[in-house]
Amino acid sequence: MFGVSAIPVADDVLDADIEVLSLAEVATRLELSVNKVRQLLRDGHLVAVRRDGDLFVPACFLTEDGLVKGLVGTLTVLADAGFDSSETLRWLFTADDSLPGTPIEALRTNRGTEVKRRAQASAI
Secondary structure, eight states: OTTSOOOOEEOOOSOTTSOEEEHHHHHHHHTOOHHHHHHHHHTTSSOEEEETTEEEEEGGGEETTEEOTTHHHHHHHHHHTTOOHHHHHHHHTSOOTTSSSOHHHHHHTTOHHHHHHHHHHHTO
């Protein structure tokens, strides 16, 4: 399939208690088609893991209004720093005492500037 870029998939580095959503569930929540969700993954606006052959996205990446504010920018900073999808997920879900909590929790509570600073510092 030339011309169609593959969806980057992270290793399943998530703890078992982290809720994940199928691409169809993400599409429903975002009021998009599954193809648009796949495009978000290809564009690096979301990260997915493969479980039992299917792709899943952490539910905490979404809010009632769409994607968590600051998530896309943080994913971009980490990708520009050379993080692959698996490293990105690990980073987002690893506790950081300076936040406190995990970077994804901080993003969900509108502390995106702090998270982006730490992401940029991780690149150094």
